[in-house]
Amino acid sequence: MINSLQEIQPLTGHGEYVFGIRSGERPLSENTINAALKTLGYSSDVIQPHGFRHTAATMLAELGWNTEAIDRQLAHKEQGVKGVYQKAQYLEERKRMMQAWADYADGLRNGAQIIPFKAA
Numbered sequence: 063m064i065n066s067l068q069e070i071q072p073l074t075g076h077g078e079y080v081f082g083i084r085s086g087e088r089p090l091s092e093n094t095i096n097a098a099l100k101t102l103g104y105s106s107d108v109i110q111p112h113g114f115r116h117t118a119a120t121m122l123a124e125l126g127w128n129t130e131a132i133d134r135q136l137a138h139k140e141q142g143v144k145g146v147y148q149k150a151q152y153l154e155e156r157k158r159m160m161q162a163w164a165d166y167a168d169g170l171r172n173g174a175q176i177i178p179f180k181a182a
Contacts, residue, residue: 118163125166127159135159 067080077086083094095111115136122132133140135156 121166122159122163125162127162131155131159 070080074080074082075085075087077084079086079089082089083091092111096106099109099111100106119132119136122135123129131152134152
């Protein structure tokens with residue numbers, strides 16, 4: 063994974079975000095992601111960028127990750143005093159979770175068993 067990110071760095075720049083604008087200085091906007099999905103043939107009535115977050119949150123929970131870890135990864139803000147004073151980022155846990163997510167996605171790509179279901 064690190065090697066792949068290093069290989070595309072000449073294209074993505076040395077900014078904070080791998081897939082950002084102005085060489086990674088700012089995150090992609092929802093409109094940019096919508097335009098990319100449209101270019102791929104997916105209209106906004108089929109998928110919304112926020113839907114990817116819903117899917118990831120649901121599947122990470124199904125993989126056994128706790129809600130607090132998932133919320134941290136999705137940058138959900140903690141409420142109350144804890145949100146004001148507690149600034150830990152839990153990077154090691156988040157790295158393990160993202161590796162689990164990558165392994166899950168790789169499994170789907172490589173032919174993991176997919177259970178078909180009928181639309182309602």
